[in-house]
Amino acid sequence: MQRVLVVGAGFMGAGIAQVCAQAGHQVSLMDVKPEALNRAMEGMKTSVGKLASKGLINDNPGAVLARVTPVDSLESAASADWVLEAALEIESLKLELFAELDRLAKPGTPLASNTSSIPISRLAAATSHPERVLGLHFFGPVPLMGLVEVVKGDKTSDEVFERSMAFVRALGKHPVRVGRDIPGFVMNRVFAAAFREAVDLVANGVTTPEDLDAGMRLGYGWAAGPFEVVDNAGLDTFVLIDRFLQSMGEADLVARCDLVEKMAEQGRLGRKVGKGFYDYTPEGKRVLRKEE
Template sequence: MEVNKVCIVGAGVMGSQLAQLFASSGYEVSMTDIEDRFIQNGLNAIKSNLKKYFVDKGKMTQEQADKIVARIKGTTDLKRATERVQLVVESVPEEMELKKQTFKRLDELCAPETILASNTSALSITAVGSLTRRQDKVIGMHFFNPVAVMKLVEIIPGVKTSDETCQVIKDVAGKLGKETIIVNKDVPGFVVSRLFLVLCNEAVKLLEEGVASAEDIDKACQLGLGHAMGPFRSQDIVNGIPVGLHALDYMRAELGEFYRPCPLWRRKVEAGELGVKTGKGFYDYSQQR
């Protein structure tokens, strides 16, 4: 199956970046969310990103950027958004029931041949697609933030996902300029999140125990392990504090106590200290706002 038109469900941080990526690669894109303001925020973010990281740096002209934006159509009407699409990529909050109901509704609206992909970072793809009548066409397609820069896409087949669906998604990822890995078992956290969240959880424990500061733990990961960014700065920038907590809670429930989140992580979320967007996370950004 050839993919020409894609629907992105969710216009937030990841959803808007996915819309930008697909449109930049020549796909016709519909981006949908539950309120017009979310869609407008997403479109504004796309325009800002294209200008800041591409036009201003001489990587593309303003005319080229305008053509990318023109390929993206925003709507709150899910039925309209899914018309004539061959692929849907869901990027709604990391809540299992929300994703299951979203996939159920997509299954009702989309053409029988349409592939339904989830950008979840940790949740079971089999469970996410369990209420659909097309489990052979349900798959995980996990991108990483920032989407335009990070080269990897995790492809996660569910128990009933067909080989044909996997191949289509692998081909699409290639056209997007991405490298792929296949996750052979639909396990919580897949590969990257399962590795990274354990590191992040240990980093939070070290901070809570007073072993080292957030700055020095990040520095240790960058200079000692070769990471581009430390776990605390990474969580702050990509809105990973609540997402990481939810993922660890899910992994703990499915895989055992080894994945129990450090209490400091939960206190951060309860205090509304979610990272850059709230002015404070593991670092204080209040002076930058």
């Protein structure tokens, strides 16, 4: 058993806390918004219950949930063996968090970010121990997705990198090595290429999200098409990632039209609000989008 502090209790943080608790770790889940913590704890209860009823976890659901403590400050960083940051994709916010976490955490505790686009080396530069900073990039929904990118910053030590590979394996996930700190890492660069093309094809009236998603599932064996993936991830999160990558001069990586930004402005943020590229019933069932 190790002590883990997860910072940010949104879509990703809640899932990360859950898989750490499922692996037997004692987890503090921190957020600045009490409603995010409440939502995370409720969501976890449902998810752990479902996994247990399908026989996908061996532990008693109550025991898993009892290992997660919601907290409203970073103080438990002092006793943490691992710190996993999954707050909003805003560089200034993450820089502040890393400076504070570096001050609080004991030496040797790895400080990992779940960032999708911000270079790990920039976050590490906010700390006095850049050798313990790295990327642990989970995929959502975290309890269901089998991989984590393990990203080496310019100064991440080999010891911390290898310890993190083992930590990810012990969570039951496949660690994908990212040996160099490049924007978008590996998986998001590949996904961005497909999504950028998909958005162009839909924006130009060549096809629809439903047909393209079905095509990728049936023709290429994807578990979900690109529009389904973005609806699950949240269009607001995608807008933040795109803006950051553009600010880094990586405009080629992101969607070429402003369709996603417009939809986010209209409140079509994806599955979490019941509407995105698709609409969703209150039970979360995907249905074709109603024109507004």
